Amino acid sequence: MIVANWKMHFDAKGAIEAGCSIKTELSSAKVELAVCAPCLYLKELFECFKDTNIKLGAQNLYFEDEGAYTGEISAMMLKSVGCEYVIIGHSERRQIFGEDDELVNKKLKSAIKHLLVPILCVGESLSQRQNNETFAVLENQLVKDLQGIKESVIIAYEPIWAIGSGKVAQPDQIFEVHEFIKKFIDTKVLYGGSANPQNALTLSSVANVDGFLVGGASLDAQKFKEIVLSFEKAKGVA
Numbered sequence: 001m002i003v004a005n006w007k008m009h010f011d012a013k014g015a016i017e018a019g020c021s022i023k024t025e026l027s028s029a030k031v032e033l034a035v036c037a038p039c040l041y042l043k044e045l046f047e048c049f050k051d052t053n054i055k056l057g058a059q060n061l062y063f064e065d066e067g068a069y070t071g072e073i074s075a076m077m078l079k080s081v082g083c084e085y086v087i088i089g090h091s092e093r094r095q096i097f098g099e100d101d102e103l104v105n106k107k108l109k110s111a112i113k114h115l116l117v118p119i120l121c122v123g124e125s126l127s128q129r130q131n132n133e134t135f136a137v138l139e140n141q142l143v144k145d146l147q148g149i150k151e152s153v154i155i156a157y158e159p160i161w162a163i164g165s166g167k168v169a170q171p172d173q174i175f176e177v178h179e180f181i182k183k184f185i186d187t188k189v190l191y192g193g194s195a196n197p198q199n200a201l202t203l204s205s206v207a208n209v210d211g212f213l214v215g216g217a218s219l220d221a222q223k224f225k226e227i228v229l230s231f232e233k234a235k236g237v238a
């Protein structure tokens with residue numbers, strides 16, 4: 001599965017153009033694809049992607065269904081515009097917006113209640129990796145974030161130091177972390193962090209990489225397509 005995380009990019013016209021390009025380039029892809037777009041553009045993208053294999057996702061939600069929560073968007077709302085996936089606990093939300101594991105857990109439960117498939121992001125910072133704390137950090141996140149949750153949640157391993165930095169994690173680093181996560185929860189584990197057309201084949205060759213969560217390179221349909229094709233080639237699904 002390959003997921004685009006557009007983050008806070010594009011105006012309305014740009015988002016629809018990017019969505020249409022992805023549709024043109026990738027409607028015959030064999031792997032599962034999802035585009036996690038800014039909420040404003042979801043409804044129009046839903047129309048664009050209908051009758052294709054490209055699914056729609058959001059990048060965040062608030063855990064209550066409705067109420068006096070100015071500026072927030074709920075799982076119920078996302079579902080009503082055709083979302084099937086939602087990214088939860090991205091490191092940018094944890095670091096910039098102060099989301100803690102308790103909040104992430106509530107958000108996951110709300111997504112599941114409304115039949116959205118959550119993509120839970122976990123990952124260590126550079127200093128945590130340098131201090132050999134990677135597995136302790138991941139275990140702590142997984143235990144707290146997934147408390148009381150048995151339903152299928154997709155996990156994205158996103159080392160914070162690799163996000164948007166051009167510093168991609170090495171295959172052996174990814175392999176051992178994905179193995180650790182899969183021992184904890186039997187589910188798909190995606191890799192995220194500077195995945196691009198140049199490194200996609202190497203990263204896809206890591207046996208327990210079940211896909212990617214792609215930031216920067218997903219803004220360009222050609223680059224996104226090259227990542228998808230490399231993944232299909234490496235996994236023998238082309």
Ligand SMILES: O=C(CO)COP(=O)(O)O
Pocket residue numbers: 005090158162163164165166192193194195213214215216217
């Ligand atoms: O944060 C990411 C995806 O959620 C990764 O972003 P980049 O692919 O831009 O490094």
